Amino acid sequence: MALAVVGVTASACMQARSRADEKNGNTTTGNAAVVVGAERTSEYLPLLKGKRIALLSNQTGVVGPRHDKHTLDLMLELGLNVTTIFSPEHGFRGNADAGEHVKSSVDEKTGIPIASLYEGKSRMPAQETMDRFDVIVTDIQDVGLRFYTYYVTMVNMMDAAAAYGKEFVVFDRPNPNGMTVDGPILDMKLKSGVGWLPITTVHGMTMGEIARMTNGEGWLTNGKQVKLTVIPCENYTHQTRYELPIAPSPNLPNMLAIYLYPSTCYFEGTPVSLGRGTDWPFQVYGHPLMKGYSFSFTPTSRPGAKTPPQLGKLCHGVDLHNLKADDVIKKGMNLEYVIDAYNNLKMGDKFFTKFFDLLAGRTYIREMIMAGKSADEIRAMWQDDVKRFKEQRRPYLLYPE
Numbered sequence: 414m415a416l417a418v419v420g421v422t423a424s425a426c427m428q429a430r431s432r433a434d435e436k437n438g439n440t441t442t443g444n445a446a447v448v449v450g451a452e453r454t455s456e457y458l459p460l461l462k463g464k465r466i467a468l469l470s471n472q473t474g475v476v477g478p479r480h481d482k483h484t485l486d487l488m489l490e491l492g493l494n495v496t497t498i499f500s501p502e503h504g505f506r507g508n509a510d511a512g513e514h515v516k517s518s519v520d521e522k523t524g525i526p527i528a529s530l531y532e533g534k535s536r537m538p539a540q541e542t543m544d545r546f547d548v549i550v551t552d553i554q555d556v557g558l559r560f561y562t563y564y565v566t567m568v569n570m571m572d573a574a575a576a577y578g579k580e581f582v583v584f585d586r587p588n589p590n591g592m593t594v595d596g597p598i599l600d601m602k603l604k605s606g607v608g609w610l611p612i613t614t615v616h617g618m619t620m621g622e623i624a625r626m627t628n629g630e631g632w633l634t635n636g637k638q639v640k641l642t643v644i645p646c647e648n649y650t651h652q653t654r655y656e657l658p659i660a661p662s663p664n665l666p667n668m669l670a671i672y673l674y675p676s677t678c679y680f681e682g683t684p685v686s687l688g689r690g691t692d693w694p695f696q697v698y699g700h701p702l703m704k705g706y707s708f709s710f711t712p713t714s715r716p717g718a719k720t721p722p723q724l725g726k727l728c729h730g731v732d733l734h735n736l737k738a739d740d741v742i743k744k745g746m747n748l749e750y751v752i753d754a755y756n757n758l759k760m761g762d763k764f765f766t767k768f769f770d771l772l773a774g775r776t777y778i779r780e781m782i783m784a785g786k787s788a789d790e791i792r793a794m795w796q797d798d799v800k801r802f803k804e805q806r807r808p809y810l811l812y813p814e
Contacts, residue, residue, distance in 0.1 A: 417642040418625075418811060419456045447655060450584035450621070450644035451484040451552045452476045454491060457582065457644050461488075464580075467497040467546040469530075469570055471505055473554030473586075473659050480658035484552045484584065489523065496545045498527040499538070501553065501566040530566050537573055548580040549573075551620065554661045556671050557590035559599060559614050560607040560678060560772050563661075564623050568609060571627060575637040583643045585621035585811070587655035589671050593617055594803055595746040596675070597795035599774040608774050613795075613802045615675045615746055619811065621645060626809040643811065650813040663717025664694035672738055676747040682769025685754045686712055686728050690721030698750055699723075699730020703757045708732040730754070748778070748788040755782055 451474065466488070474484040488495055498505060498520055505520065505527050518527045528542050549570055555563045567583075574581045596614025610623075610632055618626070621643035628638050649655070660666050665674060677695045680687035688697040690712030697710055706729045712721040731750065755764050765779050773779065781791045
């Protein structure tokens with residue numbers, strides 16, 4: 414099955430590496446030098462002209478120097494025939510709660526039908542929907558975590574494209590956690606909507622690279638492949654410190670939340686609040702029965718967090734929202750926070766729900782926490798997974814490491 418990468422050359426990669434090396438220890442801040450795939454119109458116009466297009470995107474699919482134009486509007490201005498919109502978790506405008514069922518509708522601005530992929534159990538489009546287009550274009554901002562659902566939606570759409578003989582195109586975007594590979598490879602016995610592929614928890618790959626790896630490793634249903642084209646970013650490397658212009662989902666409102674997400678998301682599998690319903694989601698943690706802390710907060714109902722854990726209850730715990738981004742990134746996937754809350758609450762195995770193992774991707778993380786092991790001892794368990802995954806993913810990378 415054909416696979417293409419449009420518009421990436423050795424000189425472009427070297428140019429990107431040079432820019433990154435010049436700034437702050439092989440990293441760069443700001444978005445000025447990075448050109449996302451959706452903005453490289455000359456690379457994809459010849460590919461898409463004259464075809465019926467389905468666009469998988471949400472509020473993060475923006476282009477332009479002020480990030481105020483949606484990719485959908487740009488495609489229509491270019492004369493492309495977009496017949497269908499697909500929306501992932503949180504909906505096309507990005508304001509639904511995590512896991513909330515989002516109904517199909519119509520985009521008010523363009524009148525194009527929106528076919529939700531988060532409605533009902535299958536999360537897959539019906540045949541009558543698939544018959545409306547020839548090619549699926551994905552333009553969505555991921556954050557580089559195995560339990561973040563946007564890449565799962567993309568892989569499901571790749572499955573649908575392979576089943577119906579449709580082409581698949583990814584307008585690539587940088588991974589804000591692209592500098593990090595950490596955590597264990599998923600035990601596929603724990604495969605779920607928050608862990609779909611045998612990859613590390615923090616995989617460090619862009620959506621385009623994940624799509625290439627999914628195709629190349631035979632991870633689609635029955636080992637099928639889809640005709641895949643990736644429109645890569647320009648001036649991006651895996652060491653680029655890329656700051657997102659728009660929040661990727663309601664509870665990741667800033668870059669610190671995105672950097673802490675690999676460490677604090679595990680509270681989703683416990684009774685501890687991670688700050689949903691506050692101004693600092695994923696940047697604080699606490700519980701009404703935690704003792705010995707001077708910091709406290711009370712989760713409230715608000716858009717994107719209508720019924721957060723510990724709603725209306727005064728929670729005592731830890732404030733992380735003043736940590737320095739560099740320190741958080743250096744720590745990687747840090748289990749110290751979960752271990753701290755576990756030891757404080759003294760709830761034993763009642764501290765963990767079944768969801769914890771799905772997020773962790775391995776049962777030994779929960780088991781070692783309960784056995785009193787330290788974060789460093791647990792981290793040592795997955796180092797071979799990290800090494801093996803880095804080698805496995807290398808043929809599919811589009812950007813210098």
